[in-house]
Amino acid sequence: MNPATPEGIELEFIGSGLVDGQPSASWLLLERAIARGFHESSADADGRKILAELDEQDEVQSILAFDRTAAAPSLHAADPVGTYSYFAGTLNVGGPQLLEVHEITSVTVSPTHRRRGILRSMITTHLDRAAADGVPVAVLTASEATIYGRFGFGVAAERCRFELKSGQGAQFRAPASGTVQAVAPSAMAEQVAQLYREHHLATLGSVSNNSFDLGRATGRWESYDNLKPAAKLRGALHYDANGTLDGFITYTFEGWKQEEPAMSIGTLCTVNETARCELVAYLCDHDLIERVTGRGPVDDVLPTALRNTRDYKTTARGDHLWVRILDVPAALGARSYRRDARVVLQVDDDLGYAAGTWVLETTAGVMSVQHADEAAADARLDARDLATLYLGTRSATHLAGAGLLAEHRAGALDDLDALFTCPRTPYCQADF
Ligand SMILES: CC(=O)SCCNC(=O)CCNC(=O)[C@H](O)C(C)(C)COP(=O)(O)OP(=O)(O)OC[C@H]1O[C@@H](n2cnc3c(N)ncnc32)[C@H](O)[C@@H]1OP(=O)(O)O
Numbered sequence: 001m002n003p004a005t006p007e008g009i010e011l012e013f014i015g016s017g018l019v020d021g022q023p024s025a026s027w028l029l030l031e032r033a034i035a036r037g038f039h040e041s042s043a044d045a046d047g048r049k050i051l052a053e054l055d056e057q058d059e060v061q062s063i064l065a066f067d068r069t070a071a072a073p074s075l076h077a078a079d080p081v082g083t084y085s086y087f088a089g090t091l092n093v094g095g096p097q098l099l100e101v102h103e104i105t106s107v108t109v110s111p112t113h114r115r116r117g118i119l120r121s122m123i124t125t126h127l128d129r130a131a132a133d134g135v136p137v138a139v140l141t142a143s144e145a146t147i148y149g150r151f152g153f154g155v156a157a158e159r160c161r162f163e164l165k166s167g168q169g170a171q172f173r174a175p176a177s178g179t180v181q182a183v184a185p186s187a188m189a190e191q192v193a194q195l196y197r198e199h200h201l202a203t204l205g206s207v208s209n210n211s212f213d214l215g216r217a218t219g220r221w222e223s224y225d226n227l228k229p230a231a232k233l234r235g236a237l238h239y240d241a242n243g244t245l246d247g248f249i250t251y252t253f254e255g256w257k258q259e260e261p262a263m264s265i266g267t268l269c270t271v272n273e274t275a276r277c278e279l280v281a282y283l284c285d286h287d288l289i290e291r292v293t294g295r296g297p298v299d300d301v302l303p304t305a306l307r308n309t310r311d312y313k314t315t316a317r318g319d320h321l322w323v324r325i326l327d328v329p330a331a332l333g334a335r336s337y338r339r340d341a342r343v344v345l346q347v348d349d350d351l352g353y354a355a356g357t358w359v360l361e362t363t364a365g366v367m368s369v370q371h372a373d374e375a376a377a378d379a380r381l382d383a384r385d386l387a388t389l390y391l392g393t394r395s396a397t398h399l400a401g402a403g404l405l406a407e408h409r410a411g412a413l414d415d416l417d418a419l420f421t422c423p424r425t426p427y428c429q430a431d432f
Pocket residue numbers: 037038104105106107108109110113114115116117118119120121140141142143144146147150
């Protein structure tokens with residue numbers, strides 16, 4: 001399953017960012033290689049300390065790939081030619097419990113060493129270990145949509161960028177029911193942490209936030225490539241009609257040079273849709289502001305909630321969360337189902353983890369999954385498409401229409417749709 005590491009390449013595992021409170025020598029090599037891999041410059045000494053401490057808090061594990069044949073003056077005589085990191089988190093799969101996952105990040109291979117199988121070697125090494133350790137699912141966000149499907153990852157949540165016309169203030173149909181408080185981001189750390197947790201518990205497709213996100217939402221730093229305080233960031237909290245905290249927003253004024261003065265949403269994290277609409281309405285109600293921009297789910301309630309639905313415009317839409325099922329019974333058994341059905345599903349998986357014929361049987365919304373290679377399959381699909389079916393991102397009928405799911409028993413598509421379709425599409429607001 002795990003191919004040999006390319007000749008001359010050695011994989012080294014590092015498990016800690018700090019030694020005696022300072023970034024370790026291996027971690028400094030990792031940071032430099034990641035920065036180079038994404039065409040950025042390395043952080044300064046203060047920034048490196050912050051990043052190493054954050055990695056330590058999140059217990060980030062990393063793989064460094066070294067080319068043992070490289071010699072000076074090649075920078076790869078010392079620096080790795082590949083990097084790959086992951087840490088433990090949770091995914092909301094719409095079940096009673098959050099599912100333990102590995103979040104994969106910071107994957108880079110040097111341009112001098114690309115397309116020699118170094119990524120393949122790092123990712124299969126990690127996935128083999130994760131599967132052996134009983135981790136049911138791995139997740140990532142991808143720089144390009146063509147890389148990870150071959151490793152069995154499928155799109156499980158998309159995300160939109162939107163723009164809202166706000167010239168005459170908020171034009172929402174429902175009257176406001178809660179209240180908004182303006183709060184300096186630096187003063188809302190406790191509320192941000194609470195709302196991240198509650199949003200995660202309430203939102204299908206949500207992945208737990210890493211430590212970096214808390215600092216970004218509270219203005220401690222602006223971004224990975226600017227670790228200075230975000231001086232222009234503003235914040236607000238939302239309380240429902242009973243005075244219960246149910247959302248926060250951070251935002252920045254884009255400046256007077258814009259033709260239409262705009263507010264740009266940094267983070268919008270709420271426990272319900274009312275808070276989402278009312279925090280956006282709060283930004284629209286700022287005098288002199290013509291536009292509000294932000295990110296949201298593909299089935300955002302905002303255009304539905306507006307008096308003029310055309311005031312909302314999607315400016316971009318694309319894949320965001322990619323899921324890799326490593327353990328079919330554990331992954332499928334973790335979510336709840338709205339209907340009961342029995343379907344025998346054949347899954348093809350080049351890497352083997354999800355491969356086989358599985359009997360899916362749901363009783364009172366709880367699914368049991370049995371491996372039964374002798375059973376006749378009702379339908380057949382690839383592991384990457386199972387990941388897209390898993391949280392209802394696409395229906396079985398939709399996947400079949402795209403030629404990605406074969407129905408072998410009449411009615412199997414209807415059964416799969418009844419099982420997997422969800423009332424809302426999954427949404428992941430976290431970046432990692
Ligand atoms: C989760 C994240 O961190 S996403 C960020 C990913 N990193 C980046 O985008 C930074 C810039 N790019 C890179 O560093 C590298 O090009 C990587 C990491 C994307 C690929 O690393 P490589 O070592 O070249 O990949 P490797 O040689 O193992 O290729 C494995 C397979 O993926 C394919 N592949 C690799 N990169 C790409 C790509 N950008 N687009 C399409 N296919 C790709 C290869 O063709 C190969 O396919 P095959 O095995 O079916 O023949």
